[in-house]
Amino acid sequence: MSKRDISITIAIIIIIFLVGFVLRVESTQISGIPTDEKGFYQDQNGLPYMYELDSYYNYRLTENYLDHGYIGDTIINGTQWDLHSYYPPGVPMDYPPFIVYLTTLIYKIVNLFSSTPLLVVCFWLPAFIGPLSGVVAYLFVRRFTNVYGATVAGILMTTAPFYFIRTVPGWFDTDMFNIIFPLLIVWFFFEAVHSENNRKRILFTVLSAISMLFFAISWEGWQYYFYLIVLFSICYIIWNRLNRKNIKNLLYIVGGFSISTLLMVVVLNGYLDVITLFTRPIQLLEMIGSSNIWTPWPDIYISVSELAKPTLEHIISGVGIAFFGGIFGFIWIFRVLINENLKKRFLNRMSWIFFSFLLLWAIIGFFALTEGSRFILLIIPPLVLSTGIMAGLCVSYLNILKNSKKFNIFKNRKKLPQIISIIIILLFAIPAVANVSASYSSFIPGTDDDLWTACQWINNNTSNETVIISDWSYGHLFTAIADRSVSFDGRLGYIETLPARNYESSYSFGNKSPSVSREYWIYRAFETDNESLSIGIFKMIATNGDIGYLTLDNYTKNTTKTVEILNNILGLNKEEALTVLITEYKLNKQEAQTVLNYTHPNNPRPFVLVTTDGMVAKGYWTFYFGSWNFNKREGDNITYSVGKINITDNTFNSSNGILMNLKAGTATWNGQVPYSVIIIKNNNIKKYYSNKNSDFDIILNIDTNKSIVVDKRFENSLFTRLVLEKSNSTNFQPIYKDNKTVVWKTSFNS
Incomplete structure (x- = not known):
């Protein structure tokens, strides 16, 4: 490359990075x-x-690493443990540590020159990493086409809406x-494939x-990308072998790549990562073949929006203009490649093997979308590369027109092709920038002063x-800022650890714990109007975690029966529960006492409930999972709707279909009269009964x-009392209250 070319490349890289960085910085204005x-x-x-x-989970792990040199809270029998999450008993620390290592390094470098809090470093890091994807995309596509196409790829990659949202400051x-x-x-793999120099390979x-x-x-x-490359290469090798083509170099590259990767992963990250390389596809097939891998427990993961x-x-808005550009690009690239003259003229550096891989990459990405919207990240790279x-x-064809005698417009306008080429970049870049700006x-x-305080x-x-x-969604915040253990958090049932549990002795209960069973019990406690049952559930979970129902499950050999029994005894005192277990469920005395040691602890661990206004929107799932029918293995049909109130003259109307006439004193929801209307104003609650035959209430x-x-x-459920009404109940009293957030305590003697 000439000095001029190097200067142009550096300038474009800086522009791509700055476009991505500046757009991300603007998001900190929280204009919404x-x-x-x-x-x-x-x-x-x-x-x-x-x-x-x-983000606060990653922040807490980084704090741990800075404090004592490893990301867990402690080491038990040689294994790092997280004693803040899914407690008790906590969980073995199984989490990819690179984000912690990188943040620690940057934090230490930054603090050589200033005194910057760790939280600030964590906040800004994504804004620097995200734009780098555009730089890599530029360099990658420049391998196959001109600087204009590479620039388009770089800008579209750093502004891809779904990726952009996940790499703004504050998305750590x-x-x-x-x-x-x-x-x-x-990129590096296909550089090795295309290289004719052994050292470069x-x-x-x-x-x-x-x-x-x-x-x-x-x-x-990461295993999915490993399999994508290796299996594609094997198929391509077989195809070439059948067609009597040379496969030696590709064999060496694939073998070297596979062996090097596995050896380095074992050395740096442990053998379990390699084991999951082989067990994760089995788990994936089980997930695809089953509507609920947690049966008979409800699958809490269906409530996670990104899954x-x-x-x-949604897909088009997540990928951006590259969705259409990428699809059209595949068609055009194919058209060029099948014509030898066109290939030599326009895509001389592109091979069929790379095009085939790029197309397969996109197809696999589209299939992955059946598992959730978060996998939009898988289809962004191939579609953006194709668009670039x-x-x-487009620019290459423009150069042909420039030299064609049929188009005299270019003869006396030598700069016109360059101007049009820049316009082509802008035709892709402006909509991309406008799209993310609109977001x-x-x-x-995700939190506010009330919850933080x-x-x-x-x-x-x-x-x-x-x-x-x-609620599980706030768990990581509590562990990081309150520095207290939580019953469950954003990792839910730790589904990502399932492939390794049979090979890790720290998971004493295998696939049974951690699991979504704990979420059921918490939701059950909020769903019921039996506060004695709620307290019993909370005491069991806070003191002994899952051991109580897992122990009973060993005796019943029937999870549905286990749930039935616990729902009947957790609201009773220990003596009453002992009688029920022996007389009604035929456990012997030793079995019953063993179970009760865990379900009705003599020295229960202290716990607090935290409710926030943010939980109101999640009430549907609380009632749906809390009322789960284990015999039918499905939730009930739940009536639950949340909206915003609009007041005009003497009328209340809401975005969810509620209409109330203040003069007439009548209220309806979608034209139907409620059983009761509950009005909360200045923390005072008034309840008016309307229609005894109705099956819903309006709040x-x-x-x-x-x-x-x-x-x-659910009008008298714990969730309604504590979350929707914020009213004192018989057994739960607020010990801290600040507008949107309430901390509740209970008396164990109630």
């Missing part, structure tokens, strides 16, 4: 929140709270690595393996052994401007 309310969503550093609460999660490392892996093979190693310690799904199957509209190559073809209003921090209050006013019970919370329709069955 009124100016006078922004301070409520900003921390002590003047930055918005993290958008994704999983492993998603930031899920494009940059796959690009490096594939070895160099690029090793670089590809090293990139895969970094990916393996960055994301637990829901995306609509076509297509844009390069700024959707950035709302509640965490600090818990940290200062509760004992270290206190367990926090709340109008003037204080929060929310309207809720809830199934009549």
